[in-house]
Amino acid sequence: DAGVTQSPTHLIKTRGQQVTLRCSPKSGHDTVSWYQQALGQGPQFIFQYYEEEERQRGNFPDRFSGHQFPNYSSELNVNALLLGDSALYLCASSLGTVQYFGPGTRLTVT
Amino acid sequence: AQSVSQHNHHVILSEAASLELGCNYSYGGTVNLFWYVQYPGQHLQLLLKYFSGDPLVKGIKGFEAEFIKSKFSFNLRKPSVQWSDTAEYFCAVNPADSNYQLIWGAGTKLIIKP
Numbered sequence: 001d002a003g004v005t006q007s008p009t010h011l012i013k014t015r016g017q018q019v020t021l022r023c024s025p026k027s028g029h030d031t032v033s034w035y036q037q038a039l040g041q042g043p044q045f046i047f048q049y050y051e052e053e054e055r056q057r058g059n060f061p062d063r064f065s066g067h068q069f070p071n072y073s074s075e076l077n078v079n080a081l082l083l084g085d086s087a088l089y090l091c092a093s094s095l096g097t098v099q100y101f102g103p104g105t106r107l108t109v110t
Numbered sequence: 111a112q113s114v115s116q117h118n119h120h121v122i123l124s125e126a127a128s129l130e131l132g133c134n135y136s137y138g139g140t141v142n143l144f145w146y147v148q149y150p151g152q153h154l155q156l157l158l159k160y161f162s163g164d165p166l167v168k169g170i171k172g173f174e175a176e177f178i179k180s181k182f183s184f185n186l187r188k189p190s191v192q193w194s195d196t197a198e199y200f201c202a203v204n205p206a207d208s209n210y211q212l213i214w215g216a217g218t219k220l221i222i223k224p
Contacts, residue, residue: 101155
């Protein structure tokens with residue numbers, strides 16, 4: 001049984017560009033949450049998707065958007081990248097309250 | 111604003127020492143509580159969780175945590191640590207009225223000297 005998978009593993013972008021990160025949930029899970037983890041900090045909640053809709057959102061600007069597909073996989077899009085967007089982006093899937101995490105995508109903005 | 115505090119950012123212990131990592135949160139309502147661990151080069155894994163009932167919960171690898179509601183705390187303990195416990199430990203809180211959003215502490219890096 002595959003766990004949560006994320007792609008790509010690493011990504012380097014330039015300021016102002018746009019990026020799309022992808023996540024496949026653990027088999028049987030219907031909910032996907034995205035988190036941003038800056039160096040030396042705990043993860044910060046970006047948003048959660050359930051039934052292809054954004055169910056809850058954290059304190060992130062509209063430059064951060066997402067999507068969930070009918071197979072429950074999800075994308076995180078970030079527009080107009082800033083240097084401060086450099087971080088590890090974590091995807092977590094769940095069926096109930098417990099969230100299971102993927103390995104993350106390391107985004108570097110130069 | 112809701113927050114989670116982990117008091118120690120770095121802890122260094124020798125093998126067989128006892129461990130206690132502190133976690134306090136600021137939220138007055140019902141919460142679900144979690145400890146996650148991240149071993150070097152690996153992704154976050156659930157160590158243990160508390161939803162309700164017995165405030166002393168046991169997790170994997172001999173870890174346990176105690177929920178003290180009056181102190182808004184959920185401290186992680188292990189009687190005797192091993193070198194393989196070297197990892198970063200995160201406390202996370204899910205306020206019951208916020209769906210499944212997790213609010214995280216900054217993490218504690220634990221180094222066990224062999």
